[in-house]
């Protein structure tokens with residue numbers, strides 16, 4: 268009997284490459300140890316690499332959190348968002364990001380943020396996806412409010428309230444609702460669209476979407492960038508409280524949903540889904 | 552409706568759940584006429600792969616009758632008798648357009664769960680973990696089939712359910728594995744594993760022009776099927792000193808031109824390697840045993856093809872040096888069933904392929920837990936247990 272504990276500790280080893288341990292039946296997901304291992308790697312040699320790792324970790328954490336994971340496994344993630352400055356450079360690598368058109372450094376600094384006119388020191392999230400459709404068609408689909416409402420449906424209700432004005436409604440924690448209007452401030456049909464929340468928004472924010480041709484027969488690269496400056500706490504903490512998931516994951520999901528909608532006419536879902544729980548029908 | 556549900560490690564129960572409904576406009580609902588067990592189900596039944604939830608309906612190999620049709624479905628009609636590949640595929644994304652169906656971009660609603668492990672998410676599967684989408688499975692009276700026009704294949708008149716059922720997974724997986732081998736006249740193909748997929752791979756290798764096919768397993772009744780139903784030569788690895796030496800002797804010292812692994816992470820071996828793998832697996836230190844795959848890599852002739860069909864998660868002690876130094880071509884995928892279904896149905900219609908011999912045991916749905924038990928332990932020569940849910 269005395270030897271027993273060994274068994275339960277062994278699977279927790281953090282030094283086993285590639286381990287995907289199974290922790291027994293659980294209502295939560297079981298990829299914790301992958302995350303734990305990344306945490307355990309500690310600080311890398313250079314600050315740049317450190318940033319990349321932190322940001323990657325944040326994204327991974329976001330994915331997990333988005334699916335209802337316990338937040339413990341993504342501890343330290345908030346660091347990645349410190350000042351909202353690291354994300355783009357962190358996930359793309361310093362020199363690469365600097366070389367990308369439209370990814371100017373100024374947008375990542377306090378000064379740049381002021382130039383946006385809305386966001387000060389908020390959270391920046393950017394993701395790209397490749398879609399099998401020409402850019403002008405995707406641009407048109409993006410401008411349809413009903414489509415946007417479905418694409419953002421995992422975190423916001425979006426409705427059109429005027430020409431180039433959208434109304435956003437986000438269900439926050441404790442029954443709080445956050446609402447704001449956004450208006451288009453810059454557009455290059457078929458290529459680029461930028462919007463900002465109107466003055467006095469509870470959650471000042473702005474964003475842009477860009478459509479560029481992909482190589483070969485891949486279609487179009489769509490890049491979505493969102494800036495949020497939620498009230499209270501650090502930007503990352505507040506964003507997470509507000510949306511229930513890490514903002515980068517939120518942008519990634521929005522793009523994925525947009526891709527499925529325009530490529531197939533529908534967004535994949537298992538809600539509802541027959542299952543022997545929740546009264547015979549599960550919502551996830 | 553009644554459905555077979557996963558409730559934890561080695562805990563399958565038939566329970567009453569809600570009927571599925573049309574959710575998206577390209578969905579249809581099938582009344583399941585026949586479904587079958589799969590070796591890959593054992594991975595989560597035994598608890599080797601994560602992201603199952605208590606109460607999940609399982610089962611991914613099935614056929615049935617269309618009873619309800621979404622408003623954007625164009626080809627499939629109520630009353631159609633169809634067989635459905637296990638992977639849910641949209642038909643429109645770059646991967647579907649390039650016949651790489653199991654890599655579909657648009658059918659995994661829980662992509663975020665899979666992406667950290669594989670780098671990019673793959674297509675969804677019926678009843679096969681939430682990392683693969685969390686769709687309700689087909690060991691049930693009814694099942695929802697998304698993207699019906701891409702994923703439902705009409706069964707030609709006059710074919711029996713058993714002849715068609717295995718076109719859902721075992722047959723297209725095996726056929727794809729043989730197709731990967733770029734078979735030329737005179738070629739010898741060795742196949743590890745004489746279960747449903749392995750037997751279909753052997754049969755397909757002959758259909759694609761192989762001169763010799765060698766099946767490797769340890770169960771006499773499965774080796775017997777390989778000989779009598781497929782026409783393969785067989786090798787019982789539990790009875791020989793060295794599989795490698797024997798394969799060399801059978802092929803004039805050259806080795807098989809192509810080796811197909813149709814075993815996967817539940818591979819059973821006999822030697823030190825096996826003990827090492829099994830111990831680590833039992834401790835959850837890594838999830839896959841890999842004796843069959845390592846053997847296939849060593850046995851394959853220089854410049855030959857290694858075709859991997861067995862389902863793996865992660866594995867250590869992988870002899871990449873043998874692959875590199877021998878210049879092997881490695882081909883692998885989860886089944887691109889939608890690519891192969893039309894030609895497989897044609898083979899069945901012409902009488903060139905009849906997978907019905909895989910259905911060794913039949914149960915109604917209430918007997919499904921027992922069916923899985925027999926299948927898992929290979930009791931009474933069970934190759935595949937089939938269920939008749941209605």
Ligand SMILES: [Zn+2]
Nearest residue numbers: 589591612720
């Ligand atoms: Zn299968």
Ligand SMILES: [Zn+2]
Nearest residue numbers: 641644647655
């Ligand atoms: Zn697709």
